[in-house]
Amino acid sequence: MKRDADFDELARYRGEWMRGEGPESDIVISTRIRLARNLADFPFIRRCSDEDRLSIERTVRARMESLTDQRWKSAHYVDLEPLSEIDRQLLVERQLISREIAESDGSRAVAFDAAEGYSVMVNEEDHLRIQVMKSGLDIKNTWEQVNRIDDMLEEVILYAFHPRYGYLTACPTNVGTGLRVSVMLHLPALVITEQMDRVFRSMQRINVTVRGLYGEGSQYTGDFYQVSNQVTLGHTEADLLALVGDEVAPRIIEYERKARQALLKNNRDDLHDEVSRAMGILSTARKISSEETMHHLSKIRLGISMGLIEQPDVKVINQLFLQTQSAHLQKLQGRVLGTAERHARRASFLQHHLAGKDDATWN
Template sequence: MAHALLTRGAMLLHKHLTPELKARLERLTTRNGWTLRKAIQSGLDHEDSQVGVYAGDSESYALFSPLLHPLIQEHAGYDLEGHASDFSLEGLPQDDLDPTGEFILSTRIRVGRNLARYAFPPAIGARARAALEAEVVQVLGQLRGELAGEYHPLASLSEARRRELVEQHVLFKPADRFLDSAGVNRDWPRNRGIFHSADMRFIVWVGEEDALRIISMQPGSGLAQVFHRLKAALDVLEERLEFARDERLGYHTTCPTNLGTAMRASVLIRLPCLSRRPDFRALCSKLGLAIRGLHGEHSEAHDGIHDISNAVRLGVTERDIYQQLRSGVLKLIALESRARLATRGENSNLAAGGE
C-alpha cells in the first residue's frame, strides 16, 4: 500500500474546504460544542501547520467527515477502507537490534487514546476534565507488577521538578503553538499529570494532546520488550476504560494524522556519518520512517542523534509498525557501519599521505 505523506497539510485544508462546503458545515455543532471554526482555527492561524484541522470529540469525525475524510485520505494516501488492530508478534524476530549499544540509545513506543464519553482536550470543559482525570487515575491505581506506579498531578510538581522531567523526556510541556490555537492549553496545568512506574519504563500522560498518552520505554534497543510491556498495559486499561474508536478510522485522536493505531514506535539512534548524506531524509522516507531531532518534533539533531519512528499510523497494524521499524533501523545501522568504515579508510589514507 502506498502512503504519500505530505508536509504541507494546511494547504490541504484550503484545497478541500471550498466555500460551498464551508457554508454547509459551519452551521453544524457537536454535542460538546465543537464547530467548524474551532476545528480549523489552528490551520487559519498557522499556514505551516501539518494538517490544520483538529477534532474536538469523536462526533467531529462523523459530523465534519465531508472535510476530514478527503483530507485524511490525501494526507495518508489511504482510502479509509477500514482499520484493523494486531498486536501479535508471533513469527517475527524479537532479538535485540543493537546488543552492543553502539548505535541505539533508547527505545520508546507510545499510543494516544481518548475516552469515548468525553470531549477531547481541545473541547473538554474544566469540570469534565477533572472527572476524566479522576476516572483514569482510579484505573491506573489498579495496575500491578512492573506496571504499578504513582500519579503526580502537574500542579503538585515544583517548577524545578517539571523542568527536570521534561529534560529527561518523560514529561510533557504546554502544547505547541499549533495545538495551543486549537485550545489544548486551556486551564493549564489543572487536571493534568503523569503516572509512572518505579523504573520509569511505563508512563501515562493525562491531559496532553490526547486524553491519554500511554508510553513504554527503556534504555537500549529492546524493541520487543517495549512492545510487549505496552500491550500488557493496554490489555488492562481497555478492560476498564472505553476508548474512542471505530472500524474505519481506528482509534480517534485529536490530530487526524494519528488516527488508526495512534502508535508511534521510535528509537533514539546515533547516525553521525549517515545523517550527513544529502539524501538521508529521502532514504528514511523510502524505508517508511520519519525523522525528528533529539528533543522530538520541531527540534534539531545533536551529535548525530536522531529520533527515528514509523511514518504511518493509519491503514497499518501495530504488528506492521513493529516490523517496519525493526527492518528500517537495521538497514540504517548497516549503512552507518559502512559509512564509518569508509570514513576511517579515508582518514587512514590522508594520514599516510601526510607522512
C-alpha cells in the same frame, strides 16, 4: 500508586533509555513505542473545558489505582499542574513526558514506574499517551510490554473506538492503532561525512519522520535522531513494527556503520584528534553550554564505540548526556541557576565526573 516522586533523587540516575545496553546499543540509544488513547465519555482535549480535563485526570487516576498488578501499586503518579518549571523540564529531559504537556495548562499528570521503563501521560494531545522505553534496539519486548499495559488499562477504562476506523485520536494521522514506533539513534559518522540529507530523503519516501532528541519540533542535538512512523491510519500494528524495526532502523544502522568504517580507513588520525580534543575541552573548560557539551560528548561516545579510546565507560558518557541538561544540573546543584552560572557549574560537573569521581563529592 505513589502520588509523588523525589525529583532530587530522580536526577541522580540514568533513565532506562540511557543505560547504554541492549542490541545495537553502540548506535541505537533506545526504542520507544507509544499508544494514543482517548476516553469514550469525553471530548478530545482541544474541545475540553477545564472541568472536563479535571474529570478525565480524576477518572484515569482512580482507575489506575484500582488495578491490582504490582507494577501499578509501586508506580509514581505525579500531578503536573503544581510542579515547578524545573521539575517539569526534568521529566521532559528524562523522556517521561513530552514538551507539549509540560508547557500546556490545566489539569494533567503522568504515571511512571521506578525504573522509568514506562510512562502514561494524562491530558496531552490525547487523553492518554502510553509509552514504553527500552535501551538499544528492542522492538519485540517494547511492544509486548506496552501492549500489556494497554490491555490492563482497557479493562478499567472505556476507550473511544470505532469498529471500522479503530482507536479514535485527536490527530487524524494517529487514528487506527494509535501506534508510534520510535528508535533513537546516535549518528555522528553520518553527520561528519555529511550524509544525513540523504538519510532524510530516503526516510520521507517511505513515510518515516526524523526528529531531534525530544521529538517533534526539537533540534538535532548531539547527533541524536529519532525515526518513527509518520501515520498509523490504514496500517496494522505488525506493519508499523516491521517498518521501523525490520526495515528503517537496520538500514540506518548499516549506513552509520559504513560511515564509521570509512572514517577509520581514511581519516583515523583526524578522527582520533577530534575525539581527543573533545575530551580535552570537556576536561578543562571553565564554562560550557549544553549544546557544546552535547557536541563534544557525541565525539567521545563515537571514539569509545570505535575503539579509539578506552575510557571513560560509555555508560558514564550516557549519564553525562542527561545530567548536564539544564533541569538536571539545577536539581543536582539544589537551586535555580542563571545561564552564566549553569555554564560554569556544568563545566565543573564534567571535569569532576570525567575524572572518575561521583556526585557525592561534587559541589
